[in-house]
Every structure is written in C-alpha cells, then in structure tokens.
Amino acid sequence: MTQARFKIVFDGELMPEMALETAKDNLARLFKSDRTRINSLFSGSTIAIKRNLQESEADQYLAALHRAGARARKEPDPGASLSLVEINTPTSAAAEPAHMSCPKCGQQQPKAAECMACGIVIAKYQARQASLAEQQSAAPAAPAEAAANSPYATPQAKVAEALPPVGELNVFTLDGRIGxxxxxxxxxxxxxxxxxxxxxxxxxxxxxxxxxxxxxxxxxxxxxxxxxxxxxxxxxxxxxxxxxxxxxxxxxxxxxxxxxxxxxxxxxxxxxxxxxxxxxxxxxxxxxxxxxxxxxxxxxxxxxxxxxxxxxxxxxxxxxxxxxxxx
Incomplete structure (x- = not known):
C-alpha cells in the first residue's frame, strides 16, 4: 500500500502576535533566501511551499514555519502519487471535470494545459514527477541528485534548523543583542x-x-x-x-x-x-x-x-x- 504523501501550503496568514516584517525576516533566514522571494509568499494566493513529504517530515516543516511566524498548514498531496500510466489513460470528454487543481501550487482554475498561477505545463510536470518517482524507487540511495535535475524542484534548504535559545555575548562586535x-x-x-x-x-x-x-x-x-x-x-x-x-x-x-x-x-x-x-x-x-x-x-x-x-x-x-x- 502506498504511503500517504503531504504538502505544506501557505496563504499569507501569520501566527498570533507576530509582526509581518519579523515573520518575513525569519522566513528569509529559514529558507536562506532574499526578501524578494519571501515577499512573493504574501501575495494572497495559496502557495505550496513543500510537496511530496511523509507525514513526519511535513510535521517537522510545519513546526519550523510556525516558529518563524508563518501560519502554514499540512494537506494531502494527491499529485505525488501520479504515474505515466494514469496520465496517458484516455477519458471521455463528458467525464472530465470543468475545474482542476494545479498539482504543483494547488491553484483552483478551469481545466487547462497550463497553470494560471505558477505557469507550469501540467502534463509535463506530472510526467516529470512520475519519472522522478520511478528513479527514486529504482535507486533510493540518490534521491536528492534526481530531484536536483528537475526544473520544478522545490527549495532544498532545511527549514527545521532552530535558533539557539540565547545569543552569545561579545563586547567587540556589531552583531548580537544586549538588554x-x-x-x-x-x-x-x-x-x-x-x-x-x-x-x-x-x-x-x-x-x-x-x-x-x-x-x-x-x-x-x-x-x-x-x-x-x-x-x-x-x-x-x-x-x-x-x-x-x-x-x-x-x-x-x-x-x-x-x-x-x-x-x-x-x-x-x-x-x-x-x-x-x-x-x-x-x-x-x-x-x-x-x-x-x-x-x-x-x-x-x-x-x-x-x-x-x-x-x-x-x-x-x-x-x-x-x-x-x-x-
């Protein structure tokens, strides 16, 4: 039986009593990214930050994002279990739904070949994800190398790194904090x-x-x-x-x-x-x-x-x- 996969989605909401600028700084430090890319997370649309995760991995990412101030949530990721066989299976036009959900960012839109939010070609993305899944099952020792070759690969930074509880004291520096x-x-x-x-x-x-x-x-x-x-x-x-x-x-x-x-x-x-x-x-x-x-x-x-x-x-x-x- 295939193990359920999850994704981490974020729609711009903050944790209680968390300032917007502080949350952006924490996320920039967490993802090791610049403020321009972090600002795109607060555009108001729902964005999938991380996909194809086991439940324990999803909980770890979710806890790190909550500490940084982002009120993200965990959702099932049905797109992670797609395969080439399912993609190429013909269906009747009457059975096709009028709307669809982008397998990469989760955007709800009328059925189309491309996503209106992130711009991916959906069929190519699904085929690539299925190919990566087959490569991972054939060579489980090198999953990171296979994912790195994908143009749609999500950020690989470890977001679960926690800051120390207190900072170090040093008089002769411009960094750090004192009361x-x-x-x-x-x-x-x-x-x-x-x-x-x-x-x-x-x-x-x-x-x-x-x-x-x-x-x-x-x-x-x-x-x-x-x-x-x-x-x-x-x-x-x-x-x-x-x-x-x-x-x-x-x-x-x-x-x-x-x-x-x-x-x-x-x-x-x-x-x-x-x-x-x-x-x-x-x-x-x-x-x-x-x-x-x-x-x-x-x-x-x-x-x-x-x-x-x-x-x-x-x-x-x-x-x-x-x-x-x-x-």
Whole structure:
C-alpha cells in the first residue's frame, strides 16, 4: 500500500502576535533566501511551499514555519502519487471535470494545459514527477541528485534548523543583542576603563606632548568604536537598526534618543538580529544600579548648582537695587 504523501501550503496568514516584517525576516533566514522571494509568499494566493513529504517530515516543516511566524498548514498531496500510466489513460470528454487543481501550487482554475498561477505545463510536470518517482524507487540511495535535475524542484534548504535559545555575548562586535541593564553595566565599565587609561596618557603627556597627544587620540577613537558596538547591540535587542546611532550627532535629539535606549524594552523572543541575550547576572545588576546612582547624583548636583547660582544672581540684583541712591 502506498504511503500517504503531504504538502505544506501557505496563504499569507501569520501566527498570533507576530509582526509581518519579523515573520518575513525569519522566513528569509529559514529558507536562506532574499526578501524578494519571501515577499512573493504574501501575495494572497495559496502557495505550496513543500510537496511530496511523509507525514513526519511535513510535521517537522510545519513546526519550523510556525516558529518563524508563518501560519502554514499540512494537506494531502494527491499529485505525488501520479504515474505515466494514469496520465496517458484516455477519458471521455463528458467525464472530465470543468475545474482542476494545479498539482504543483494547488491553484483552483478551469481545466487547462497550463497553470494560471505558477505557469507550469501540467502534463509535463506530472510526467516529470512520475519519472522522478520511478528513479527514486529504482535507486533510493540518490534521491536528492534526481530531484536536483528537475526544473520544478522545490527549495532544498532545511527549514527545521532552530535558533539557539540565547545569543552569545561579545563586547567587540556589531552583531548580537544586549538588554538595558547590560548596556548600562558595559557603559560603566567602559567609562571607568577610559578614565584609567587617560590617567596613563596624562603621565605620558608630561614626558612628551607629542606622545601624549597621539595616545589621547588613539584612546578616544577606541572608546568611540566600542561605544558604537555596545549601542548597536542595544538597538538590535529592541529590533531597531544600528544606523539610528547617527541621531547622536543631532543636538537635543541625542539626549532624548539615549533615554529611549534605556527605557524601551527588548524583544521577548528572537528577532531579525538573533536570539535574545542571556539573563542578567548579579554583577550586571550591581553595575547597572551603580551607573544609575551616579547618573541621578550628577543630575541632582547640576540642578542644585544651577538653582544656587540663580539664587545668587537674584540676591545680587536686590543688593544692587538697594545701593542705588534715590533721586
């Protein structure tokens, strides 16, 4: 008895709470394809993504597509069991149905020699599928090579590859993701390291102005590069592009944007920049709290200092008004 075969079909629907752009990025990464081909999956018509699968294989593909955000479904694939004998069997015109289903993409249409959706010549496609089935039964050790020769072969990428549960941490890279607390902790460590290295540069400057100047330029450029790398990973965690760091060059906007980087939470699961970062350690939480304490203390000092200067200015105006002789 021939084992039932299945196909995976998709009509553009998404899983609950899944954004369209995120689903497209996940599918592009899953199929190892470009966004142009992925966009064609969301044309609104029903498309057969994978055909001629055993039930276990179909379930595996279906689970991977659901994780990526595509609400695909599994359906029986009657076209996979066609043979040349069935194709060449004559039938009467009265028995032929008025409509047909494309054996490749499943498009429902009036009976015709070609599919209106994918454009295949149906008879040639069925003959080729039957020939491939006979080759696979005659030489089961090389099914992939036979399928690769078909002009209608479906993508061979393994879609069941799962992302790791959490990403790897690396300060010196533009890839990956970090959360808000780790961003604060790494920024504090970078600031302290910069202060320590600048103390050494000051000693070198006392010996030679040229040497001190060159070292200072190198240290500043190094800190700028690492700051960009840390900021890029923070933006990736939110799901934003690292190019938004250019907003730091705009006055006033840069302060508001930095606050957004500290306030907006990251994506709960994987996004187009990779899996979520690892959980925060105790050291990360302590360093982040210390950074916030120093930041709040500095802001309070500036506020109180400005308030005191304003009070002195007002007092000076009052004294000046008292010293002015009456007319």
């Amino acid at each position: 808000r607390l780790r961003y604060l902790a790494w920024s504090l460590v970078l600031t302290l390291a910069f202060a320590g290295v600048m103390a050494v540069v000051a000693i070198a400057a006392s010996i030679s102005d040229i040497l001190g100047g060159l070292l200072a330029i190198g240290v500043v450029l190094g800190m700028l590069v690492v700051s960009v790398q840390i900021g890029a990973q923070r933006l990736h965690d939110i799901g934003w592009s690292a190019w938004l760091l250019l907003l730091n060059l705009v006055p006033i906007v840069n302060s508001l944007f930095w606050i957004l980087m500290l306030v907006v939470p990251g994506s709960t699961g994987a996004n187009r920049y990779g899996p979520p970062p690892p959980a925060n350690s105790l050291a990360v939480r302590v360093l982040a709290g210390l950074f916030l304490t120093l930041l709040i203390g500095s802001l309070l000092s500036l506020f109180l200092g400005g308030f005191a200067m304003l009070g002195l200015a007002l007092s000076g105006l009052e004294l000046g008004a008292l010293d002015t002789p009456a007319p």
